[in-house]
């Protein structure tokens with residue numbers, strides 16, 4: 001099933017307690033596209049970079065099944081640049097630099113060959129640009145998933161709320177859910193946010209997993225306790241790419257299948273954090289992905305005590 005992804009394609013410079021990178025390839029749509037490509041191909045990309053973006057990195061995306069017809073390369077301009085520094089426990093990060101560059105006046109042009117898309121992933125970008133993409137599609141996709149961040153809550157709240165109203169699934173982290181709703185309890189926050197429009201809400205809690213809300217139902221997926229966490233950058237986007245990739249591949253948007261999509265997204269994100277940037281997402285095998293999903297299933301498999309009480313003793 002065809003999947004269209006928009007979001008930033010960027011240069012990132014990252015500092016973690018384990019090291020520091022110069023400018024490496026990053027961006028929300030990069031992580032989403034690579035992650036989703038393990039479930040569906042092609043992943044149709046709408047994004048913009050400057051002339052400084054290496055052709056070799058564009059080729060790398062293509063090699064992984066990302067269709068770059070919708071990737072604009074702006075001559076004489078610079079790519080989006082983001083830099084962040086993580087705390088010692090990797091649970092919080094400080095944004096050091098956000099240079100919008102080409103993103104400042106990004107006009108998302110949708111190639112005709114993308115118009116048939118059934119699944120739309122709005123990766124992190126200005127909410128007005130995310131909305132333009134929905135408006136420029138002739139037919140509304142079967143499912144629209146949106147990711148965003150506190151940066152847009154701080155500077156474009158009205159635009160953000162107008163875009164949230166139009167999507168089916170919103171994916172944000174716990175801090176952002178609290179900021180957007182003004183509620184500390186995540187259950188109350190979820191109710192308020194779903195009342196803004198989305199029928200489903202995913203609240204990501206970093207190393208504590210993710211929650212999926214729908215009406216009065218809630219599903220929890222843990223994060224895998226990993227021995228080595230190297231760089232959390234892109235984990236949220238990788239999660240989102242895995243989530244929508246699974247839904248697009250199975251073409252089933254029931255709550256039950258969304259639970260499986262959350263597990264798959266969590267498995268993909270657990271790979272992402274093992275190396276700097278996109279490195280770990282470049283060479284995964286289907287067997288590695290399957291084995292990781294099985295570890296997640298094992299992590300939460302238990303027969304409740306009450307059920308055991310009904311089993312006759314032997």
Ligand code: AMP
Pocket residue numbers: 008010011012026027028081082098124125126151232233234235236237238
């Ligand atoms: P995550 O760690 O999942 O929140 O995503 C990190 C990625 O988001 C990095 O690769 C950045 O390039 C990208 N990013 C950071 N800030 C923004 C922003 N304001 N708009 C779009 N992308 C961003």
